[in-house]
Each structure stands twice: as C-alpha cells, then as structure tokens.
Amino acid sequence: NAGVTQTPKFRVLKTGQSMTLLCAQDMNHEYMYWYRQDPGMGLRLIHYSVGEGTTAKGEVPDGYNVSRLKKQNFLLGLESAAPSQTSVYFCASSYRQGGEQFFGPGTRLTVL
Amino acid sequence: EDQVTQSPEALRLQEGESSSLNCSYTVSGLRGLFWYRQDPGKGPEFLFTLYSAGEEKEKERLKATLTKKESFLHITAPKPEDSATYLCAVQGRYTGFQKLVFGTGTRLLVSP
Numbered sequence: 001n002a003g004v005t006q007t008p009k010f011r012v013l014k015t016g017q018s019m020t021l022l023c024a025q026d027m028n029h030e031y032m033y034w035y036r037q038d039p040g041m042g043l044r045l046i047h048y049s050v051g052e053g054t055t056a057k058g059e060v061p062d063g064y065n066v067s068r069l070k071k072q073n074f075l076l077g078l079e080s081a082a083p084s085q086t087s088v089y090f091c092a093s094s095y096r097q098g099g100e101q102f103f104g105p106g107t108r109l110t111v112l
Numbered sequence: 113e114d115q116v117t118q119s120p121e122a123l124r125l126q127e128g129e130s131s132s133l134n135c136s137y138t139v140s141g142l143r144g145l146f147w148y149r150q151d152p153g154k155g156p157e158f159l160f161t162l163y164s165a166g167e168e169k170e171k172e173r174l175k176a177t178l179t180k181k182e183s184f185l186h187i188t189a190p191k192p193e194d195s196a197t198y199l200c201a202v203q204g205r206y207t208g209f210q211k212l213v214f215g216t217g218t219r220l221l222v223s224p
Contacts, residue, residue, distance in 0.1 A: 004155070031210065033210065040216060041216065042116065042199070042201075042213070042214030042215055042216050042217075043156070043199070043201075043212070043214040044214075045210070045211060045212070048210045050210070056210075058210075058211070059211070090155050090156070092155075097210075098143055098144060098203060100146060100158045100161055101146075101158070101212065102158060103148075103155030103156045103157070103158075104155050105153075105154055105155050106153075106154070106155050
C-alpha cells in the first residue's frame with residue numbers, strides 16, 4: 001500500500017495564480033484532512049471531509065476550497081494565490097472518528 | 113481554547129543519553145493525546161495515542177506517559193536514527209473529533 005500520497009511535491013506560483021493540490025489514499029479511510037505547517041506554528045487544519053461528497057471548514061479555511069468527489073481523493077484548491085499561502089501543505093486520513101491520522105509527504109508551495 | 117506547549121524547543125543528546133520531552137496541554141475534556149515523529153522534508157509519522165491519565169505506551173526506545181496536565185515522551189538510550197522533530201497533539205471532547213491541536217514540536221538531535 002502506498003498510504004497517503006500528495007502531488008505535486010513542490011510548486012512555485014505567482015500572486016493571483018490558481019492551482020490544485022491532489023491527495024490520494026489507498027487505505028479506504030472515510031476521513032481526510034488538509035493542514036498547513038508554518039515555521040514556529042503547529043500544524044493547522046484547513047478543511048476536512050468525513051466521507052465522499054462531504055467537506056467542512058477547519059481552523060484556517062479562508063482562501064482555500066476543497067472537494068471530495070471520490071472516497072480516495074481529496075483536492076485542495078487555491079483560486080487566487082497570495083504570499084501568505086506560502087507554506088508546506090499536508091494531507092492526512094483516518095479510518096475512524098478520533099482515530100490516529102496518517103499523513104502524506106507534503107507539498108511545499110511558494111507564492112511570489 | 114485548547115492549547116499545547118512543547119518543551120524544550122530543541123534538545124541535543126549524546127548517543128545513549130536518556131532524556132524526556134514534555135507536552136503540556138489545556139483542553140476542555142481530553143479525548144486523546146497523540147505523539148508523532150517528523151523527519152525533515154517528510155510528513156508526521158504516528159507514534160502513540162493516550163486516552164487517560166496514568167496510561168503508558170512503549171515502542172522500542174520510546175515511552176509515552178500521560179497525566180491530567182502533561183505528557184512525557186521518554187527516550188531511553190537514544191541512537192542517531194532517533195533524531196527528528198517530535199510533535200504532540202490533543203483532541204478535545206467538545207471541539208470536534210476531527211480537530212487536532214498541535215504543538216510546535218521538539219527538535220531532537222542525537223550525536224554518535
């Protein structure tokens with residue numbers, strides 16, 4: 001099993017550009033999450049999903065949108081990138097409510 | 113508001129020199145406390161979940177303990193491959209099962 005995979009691994013955007021980050025998991029997990037990690041701050045939850053077709057806002061959702069059209073995939077979109085969105089983005093999944101979350105390898109995004 | 117504080121920020125040990133990392137937390141009803149290991153450029157890797165005060169869990173040279181206010185990650189006779197950042201996170205009963213509040217981590221460096 002590959003676990004949780006993320007594409008791309010690195011990306012550089014200019015302010016105002018858009019992009020989509022893809023997360024895929026092969027563990028048949030219901031719950032999926034998107035986090036961002038910034039220096040000196042803990043991981044912060046952006047959006048999450050409790051099942052196919054569902055999404056919900058986390059702690060820092062502004063400027064991001066998500067979709068969960070298939071159970072195994074969770075997409076994170078930036079419609080108009082801003083320098084404040086420069087960060088490392090992690091996707092995670094879990095098999096039950098409150099269970100441990102399994103993380104992907106991350107995407108390093110730089111917005112110029 | 114749920115909060116997690118980890119100390120020290122960084123710790124340097126000689127191989128074989130045992131020590132402990134601290135995770136202090138405030139939460140409105142603890143559902144679970146999680147420990148993760150994060151290597152540079154990678155996603156967090158799940159280590160342990162603790163649910164109630166007095167609980168202990170072990171894995172190789174690592175032992176996690178939990179009290180009502182803090183958790184310790186004890187590292188016995190560490191090896192250079194234990195070098196990583198160790199993250200602590202809490203899940204509160206009243207803030208939703210999907211929300212993990214992370215600390216900023218302890219960077220551990222074990223020298224041979």
